[in-house]
Amino acid sequence: MIFSRFLRYWMIVRVLEVQKELLEMDCKKLRDEISAGRVRSVSATEAVFRAIEKNEPVIGAYISTFKEQALACASDIDARIGAGEQAGKLAGVPVAIKDNMCTTFGATTCASRILENFQSPYNATVVEKLLAADAVIVGKTNMDEFAMGSSTENSGLKQTVNPWDKSRVPGGSSGGSAAAVAGRMCFGALGSDTGGSIRQPASFCGVVGLKPTYGRVSRFGLVAYGSSLDQIGTITRTTSDAALMMNVIAGHDPADSTSVGEDMAPVGDYLEKIDEPIEGLKVGVVPAFNAGADKGVQKAITEALEVYKKVGAEVIEVDMPHLDYAIAAYYVIATAEASSNLARYDGVHYGHRTKHAGDYVEVYTKSRAEAFGKEVKRRIMLGTYALSSGYYDAYYLKALKVRNLIRGDFSKAFEKCDCIMMPVSPTTAFKIGEKVDDPLKMYLSDIYTIAANLAGIPAISIPCGLDEHNLPIGLQILSPAFSEAKLLQIARMFESQTDWHKKRPPMIE
Amino acid sequence: MNKLQYKVLVGLEIHVQLCTKTKMFCGCALEFGAAANSRVCPICLGMPGVLPVMNGQAFEYAILAATALNCEIAEFTKWDRKSYYYPDLPKNYQISQYDLPFSSNGFIEIPVESERTKKIRITRVHLEEDAGKNLHSSGNFSQVDLNRAGTPLLEIVTEPDMNTAAEVRALAVELQRIVRYLGVSEADMQKGHMRFEPNVNLVISRDAKEYKTPIVEIKNLNSFRALERSIEYEIQRQLDEFLETGRVMEVGNKSTRGWDDVKEVTFLQREKEEAHDYRYFPDPDLVPVKVDSRWLAKINSGLCELPIKKQVRYVSQYKLSEYDAGVLTAERTTAEFFEQALSAGGEAKRLCNLLTQVGLKLANEKGCGVAELGITAESVAELAKMINEGTINASAGDTIMREMVKTSKGPQKLAEELNLIQKSDAGELEIIVEQVLAENPKAVDDVKSGDKKGKKALGFLLGQVMQKTKGQANPKVVSGILSRKLS
Numbered sequence: 001m002i003f004s005r006f007l008r009y010w011m012i013v014r015v016l017e018v019q020k021e022l023l024e025m026d027c028k029k030l031r032d033e034i035s036a037g038r039v040r041s042v043s044a045t046e047a048v049f050r051a052i053e054k055n056e057p058v059i060g061a062y063i064s065t066f067k068e069q070a071l072a073c074a075s076d077i078d079a080r081i082g083a084g085e086q087a088g089k090l091a092g093v094p095v096a097i098k099d100n101m102c103t104t105f106g107a108t109t110c111a112s113r114i115l116e117n118f119q120s121p122y123n124a125t126v127v128e129k130l131l132a133a134d135a136v137i138v139g140k141t142n143m144d145e146f147a148m149g150s151s152t153e154n155s156g157l158k159q160t161v162n163p164w165d166k167s168r169v170p171g172g173s174s175g176g177s178a179a180a181v182a183g184r185m186c187f188g189a190l191g192s193d194t195g196g197s198i199r200q201p202a203s204f205c206g207v208v209g210l211k212p213t214y215g216r217v218s219r220f221g222l223v224a225y226g227s228s229l230d231q232i233g234t235i236t237r238t239t240s241d242a243a244l245m246m247n248v249i250a251g252h253d254p255a256d257s258t259s260v261g262e263d264m265a266p267v268g269d270y271l272e273k274i275d276e277p278i279e280g281l282k283v284g285v286v287p288a289f290n291a292g293a294d295k296g297v298q299k300a301i302t303e304a305l306e307v308y309k310k311v312g313a314e315v316i317e318v319d320m321p322h323l324d325y326a327i328a329a330y331y332v333i334a335t336a337e338a339s340s341n342l343a344r345y346d347g348v349h350y351g352h353r354t355k356h357a358g359d360y361v362e363v364y365t366k367s368r369a370e371a372f373g374k375e376v377k378r379r380i381m382l383g384t385y386a387l388s389s390g391y392y393d394a395y396y397l398k399a400l401k402v403r404n405l406i407r408g409d410f411s412k413a414f415e416k417c418d419c420i421m422m423p424v425s426p427t428t429a430f431k432i433g434e435k436v437d438d439p440l441k442m443y444l445s446d447i448y449t450i451a452a453n454l455a456g457i458p459a460i461s462i463p464c465g466l467d468e469h470n471l472p473i474g475l476q477i478l479s480p481a482f483s484e485a486k487l488l489q490i491a492r493m494f495e496s497q498t499d500w501h502k503k504r505p506p507m508i509e
Numbered sequence: 510m511n512k513l514q515y516k517v518l519v520g521l522e523i524h525v526q527l528c529t530k531t532k533m534f535c536g537c538a539l540e541f542g543a544a545a546n547s548r549v550c551p552i553c554l555g556m557p558g559v560l561p562v563m564n565g566q567a568f569e570y571a572i573l574a575a576t577a578l579n580c581e582i583a584e585f586t587k588w589d590r591k592s593y594y595y596p597d598l599p600k601n602y603q604i605s606q607y608d609l610p611f612s613s614n615g616f617i618e619i620p621v622e623s624e625r626t627k628k629i630r631i632t633r634v635h636l637e638e639d640a641g642k643n644l645h646s647s648g649n650f651s652q653v654d655l656n657r658a659g660t661p662l663l664e665i666v667t668e669p670d671m672n673t674a675a676e677v678r679a680l681a682v683e684l685q686r687i688v689r690y691l692g693v694s695e696a697d698m699q700k701g702h703m704r705f706e707p708n709v710n711l712v713i714s715r716d717a718k719e720y721k722t723p724i725v726e727i728k729n730l731n732s733f734r735a736l737e738r739s740i741e742y743e744i745q746r747q748l749d750e751f752l753e754t755g756r757v758m759e760v761g762n763k764s765t766r767g768w769d770d771v772k773e774v775t776f777l778q779r780e781k782e783e784a785h786d787y788r789y790f791p792d793p794d795l796v797p798v799k800v801d802s803r804w805l806a807k808i809n810s811g812l813c814e815l816p817i818k819k820q821v822r823y824v825s826q827y828k829l830s831e832y833d834a835g836v837l838t839a840e841r842t843t844a845e846f847f848e849q850a851l852s853a854g855g856e857a858k859r860l861c862n863l864l865t866q867v868g869l870k871l872a873n874e875k876g877c878g879v880a881e882l883g884i885t886a887e888s889v890a891e892l893a894k895m896i897n898e899g900t901i902n903a904s905a906g907d908t909i910m911r912e913m914v915k916t917s918k919g920p921q922k923l924a925e926e927l928n929l930i931q932k933s934d935a936g937e938l939e940i941i942v943e944q945v946l947a948e949n950p951k952a953v954d955d956v957k958s959g960d961k962k963g964k965k966a967l968g969f970l971l972g973q974v975m976q977k978t979k980g981q982a983n984p985k986v987v988s989g990i991l992s993r994k995l996s
Contacts, residue, residue: 102558115557122551124558223557227793256560257796337793340590343601344555348653360651364594387592387788396790 019047023184027093027241028271030187034092037081041074041092044187045136048094051184052138055507060160061170061180063099064106065139070094074136088134089248095130096186098177099140100147101232102221103127110223111155112145114345114352114371124221125253126190126232133248138186141176145373146342147197147225149173150445153436154375161432162204163505164471168429171201177235178205182505188236188245192222194229195330196424196449199461202235203424203474206463206503208491210234210242213481214456215260216267217246218253224341226334227258229453238501239462239491243270246484265482273485277493283308284318284417292447293426300465300473301423307497308421318413318420322405323451329406330450331443332386332399339383342376378439403454410455414480419490423448424461424474448476458484462491463500472503513752514714517744519677520669522706524662525688526639527570528695532659533638534561534604541700545644545654553659555599560794563588567636567661568798569808570693571611574663575634576809577687580615587797592788596653597641605664607789610635611798617667617687618817619679620835626817629680630668637662663694669708674740677707678733686816690841698732705730709743710758713751721758722747726765727775739768743775819844827857836865842880843869846889855890856897863889867910884913892920899983905929931983935990938974938982942990945973956995967991 022044025033033039049067056062077092097103100110102120109115123131130137144154152160152175160175162168163183170179174191178201181189191198193211202209211233222232234245250267253259283305290298305315347353347367354366372380386395413420425445435442452459457478464475475494479487495501531537535552552559572582589607615631639662641655665684671677685703688694696702710724725743730736743766750756766775814822816838823834838844843864850860868879868889875882892913896906901924909923916923924930932938946953955966967988974987 100558102556108557110557118557120551120558121556220560221558224794255562257562257794258560336790340592340602340788340790343592343594344557344599346594346601348596349554349599350556360596361594384788387790389786389788392788392790 019043019050022047023051025187026238027090027095027187027236028238028244031089031091031093031244034077035081035087041077041081041094041136042071044092045070045074045094045138048138048184048186055163055183055185058161058166058507059163059170059179059183059185060158061141061176061183061185062096062139063109063111063142063157063176066106066137069105070136070138077134077136088132089244090130090133090135092134092136093187094136094138095245096139096141096177096180096189097127097130097137098143098174098189098191100143100192100223100225101127101140101190102223103137103140106140108140108223109157110146111143111157112345112371112373112376113156114368115223116157116352116371118351120221122221125218125255126249127221129249130190135248139180141174141180141189143176144173144197145376146223146338147173147192147194147230148338148375148379150196150200150442151430151432151435152176152201153432154373156371156373159432162429162471163507164206165429165469166507167431168471169204169432171204171425171429173197173201174209174235175201175204178202178207178209181205181207181235181237182508184508188234188241190232190245190249191235192225192230192232193449193453194226194231194334195453196446198233198235199424199449199459199474199476200446202461203463203472203476204429206472206500206505208234208236208239208242208463208501209461209474210236210246210484210488211452211459212246212250212484213260213265213458214453215258216265216458216482216484217249218251218256218259220253220255224337226337227341228337229330229334231453239460239488239495240271240274242460242491243274243485243488246270246488250484260482268485270485270488274488274492275496276489277311278418278486278489279312281308281313281419281490281493282417283313283315284413284420285315286318286320286323286420286422289320289323289448290422293423294428294467296465296467297423297426297428297473300467301421301475304464304475304494305421307494311493311497313493316417318416320406320409320413320420320451322402322409325402326406326451326454327443327447329399329402330446330454331382332395333403333454335379335383336386336396336399337383339380339387342372342380345372375439406451407455410451410457410478410480419477419479419487422476422478424476425449428467428469428471428473452478457481458487460487460491462494463503464494464498465500466503470506472500513748515748516712517672517674517740518669518710518712519671519674519740520708521665521667521671521677521680522708523665523667523681523684524639524704525574525665525684525694525696526700526702527567527661527663527693529564529566529570529661531564531566533564533567533636533661534659537659539660540656543656545652546656548656549658553599554655555601561604561792563795563798564661568611569811570691571634571636571661571663572800572805572808573691573811574688574693575612575615576812577691577815578612578615578617578631578634578665580612580631580634582612582800582805583609584800585609585797586611586800588792588795589789590792591637593785595640595643596651597643597655597658599641599655599658603638603640604792604795605637606635611800617680617683618815619676619683620817620820621676621679626821627676629670629676632666632668634663634665637664674737674744677740678737681705681733681736683817686839690813690816691811692841701731703731705736707736707740709740709747711744711747711751713748720751720755722751723756723758724763725775726763728765728767728778730768735768735770738773739775742773746775813841816841816844823857827861829857829861833861833865836869837861840878842878846880846886849886850890850893853887853890855893859893859897860889862903863893863906863910867907871911871914882914883917888913888919895920895924899931899933899985900924901929901931902980902984905931928981930981932978932981933983933986935986938978938986939990941974941977941982942987942994945970945977946994949973953995967995
């Protein structure tokens with residue numbers, strides 16, 4: 001009797017240990033184990049849902065989860081592997097996607113009440129690609145409404161907290177994806193980045209966030225915020241996982257005219273050379289620009305640069321005279337595009353419709369007034385104003401000129417160096433509510449990330465330290481368009497020399 | 510009181526639906542009359558996350574049309590969003606072209622009076638997507654049919670170069686003929702493939718001073734008749750209004766009027782030009798289009814001689830009447846059939862008669878084109894030759910043409926089968942002529958007397974010969990014999 005009880009207890013402990021071990025694997029390792037038949041996708045998926053049961057009530061990373069569907073998908077993959085079939089690049093790996101990517105299963109809400117019950121009739125191209133690679137989609141993650149925000153506090157549906165400190169924000173707008181990855185509630189996730197929405201939450205949550213070159217990943221099925229800036233990317237625990245996921249989602253899509261063809265820039269295999277360090281790496285820095293960050297952040301960046309120097313990199317100063325205007329230009333261009341992109345949410349064809357309309361004009365005004373959040377309304381108004389006749393030249397056209405100057409700054413800089421390094425964010429994760437009533441302050445927290453979107457170049461955030469509150473700090477690396485493979489190699493150089501990416505949030509320990 | 514001198518100024522904005530297989534930015538079929546909302550997809554419904562992809566065929570059709578309208582084709586053109594809220598516009602913006610249309614600065618030649626054409630300048634031609642349709646049935650609600658949403662539309666804007674309602678009509682008809690010739694639009698008025706919005710005003714001279722009446726835009730006219738009648742009405746209305754109020758054009762007093770097809774009057778829709786702010790900006794979802802010379806050459810291989818040029822050439826080169834030339838050039842296939850028959854050796858006037866008097870009539874009955882009657886241009890040319898050479902007479906020619914369509918047999922064979930070949934053998938005819946002369950001494954005398962009766966009597970004798978030969982005698986040969994015998 002006592003023995004059998006002990007046995008049962010021991011077995012449960014063992015199962016939990018195995019699950020914990022499983023959850024600490026990276027995507028690549030897990031994929032290899034599942035493909036080889038040594039680990040079942042069902043076990044990995046169950047482990048993820050156990051973690052969700054445990055951590056989600058605190059973290060609140062997901063808007064929806066698909067336990068049954070995910071387990072069925074996992075067991076199907078297990079069966080196919082058992083039958084000797086070759087499985088996809090993400091065979092059986094449980095992943096999450098931001099809730100602004102369209103799926104035929106579940107709702108696609110953009111964390112907005114206007115789309116709260118919206119059911120998409122089609123899958124986004126990236127979703128199709130994940131499914132074709134045999135990934136197991138466990139859920140859709142929380143975000144700032146329509147990806148407008150830097151803390152996920154603008155979600156119209158729920159609050160997500162930072163797994164490192166539940167009194168703090170996870171960053172945004174892909175806060176749910178970053179928190180889910182950091183909280184071991186998935187192995188990797190997709191986010192979208194319009195002005196830093198992948199990199200900043202990745203840095204706040206101590207994980208890796210990659211925003212690819214504009215046009216590298218199809219936007220078809222990504223609910224648009226700022227179309228000329230939006231780009232889907234990855235949030236993972238390691239750089240090689242970012243490479244693996246990029247191998248799945250990158251490439252031309254005939255359904256997206258702005259996605260770049262293979263003839264112009266071949267995709268290649270991002271994993272192939274990731275462990276090869278770049279010989280004679282030249283790192284560009286903009287010291288004056290970095291000086292705006294918190295002391296702790298600056299210290300971590302300086303130390304990170306030392307790590308690169310130690311492995312033979314040369315650090316040089318580059319001049320980026322127009323970076324100071326990035327935020328201003330961004331908030332004109334992004335909001336102008338948003339004001340037009342969000343015009344379709346009008347209560348006529350789908351989504352929230354007011355119950356109090358007297359005529360069709362009121363269907364528009366009341367539906368939109370009732371269901372859009374404050375920040376979304378603010379940006380629609382900003383953008384509408386910027387595009388109004390008489391103001392177009394002074395705002396939108398001017399912003400486009402600034403954008404060109406910033407692009408020019410980068411191309412000049414990249415003549416001298418392979419990449420540019422800077423902080424991701426001037427601060428580490430801030431307190432919930434700290435900036436919510438001061439939009440301008442919130443906008444300024446995007447200062448380091450916005451330039452990459454304006455220039456359309458790839459940028460990555462990797463963990464590079466912890467501040468005095470034990471909060472993660474991110475190092476941002478930016479590189480020329482379509483140089484993701486090299487960017488990942490550069491990031492991997494740091495990762496292989498340090499343990500920051502192995503640090504886990506206290507609640508996971 | 511002096512009669513008022515005035516000049517009419519009309520500029521046109523025309524929307525022409527292109528006849529591509531699919532819509533402008535998605536793969537939905539273009540189909541008229543399909544069940545409401547059955548030709549739609551997430552893209553033309555403006556669902557979240559969708560992206561437009563340009564229909565290359567539509568762009569090529571547009572270039573072809575603009576080239577035919579003598580426009581300059583831009584090497585670089587882009588797409589813009591035009592924002593306004595309306596339930597038939599799912600995205601609440603229309604993808605259109607604003608400051609960089611793909612073509613501009615052209616002209617169209619229209620027929621004005623006999624053998625003369627007039628050049629009407631074209632400001633610009635651009636491409637855009639159509640909206641859906643709001644259906645107002647019963648009850649206190651409206652429904653939306655989005656089958657039409659996303660249909661490729663060519664927007665053509667002219668300068669105010671037309672001075673009469675008839676000229677405006679002529680332009681509309683000519684444009685219809687051109688786009689049909691090029692095969693870029695069915696230009697079917699019943700299906701709303703062409704919609705017109707004229708801008709009308711008058712320049713009135715009084716007491717050595719000029720007064721311009723406020724510009725009126727008449728919205729959404731979709732027949733030639735409505736176009737012409739509404740302008741005629743508007744000219745008179747503006748004249749009356751000026752006499753009554755003296756109101757002249759000012760900044761912002763352009764108004765918009767609708768056309769009541771039943772009462773045949775225009776009615777006020779919007780008094781003052783509303784400060785419409787469409788907030789145009791470049792569509793970030795679409796890449797600009799660059800047109801290089803190679804692509805242009807490929808597209809322009811679809812060009813052909815324009816109908817108006819053909820019509821003028823038919824009159825001068827083949828001496829056809831204005832009317833006949835117009836009929837032959839109304840459809841490209843008819844003109845091409847005619848020209849094929851010409852090069853097969855048919856004579857123009859004869860071919861023209863066969864085609865316009867028999868061919869087109871039959872084609873109309875069958876609801877098809879002349880080229881689809883199942884007869885070849887070569888066989889029609891042969892028939893024309895037979896008539897001209899006197900093998901058969903003209904009315905036999907018409908009969909044979911009909912039979913050709915019915916039976917697909919050749920003209921020679923039919924002439925024989927139907928016994929329609931004329932008797933031209935002089936020896937054989939001479940015997941018959943002698944018989945007739947012997948039977949009609951009075952008429953012979955009349956002819957010989959040479960007075961007025963003579964001509965009539967000659968005709969009578971010819972008729973007698975024809976009767977005896979059951980109409981098969983070649984009248985030319987018979988007249989020859991008669992005049993020889995009676996001189």
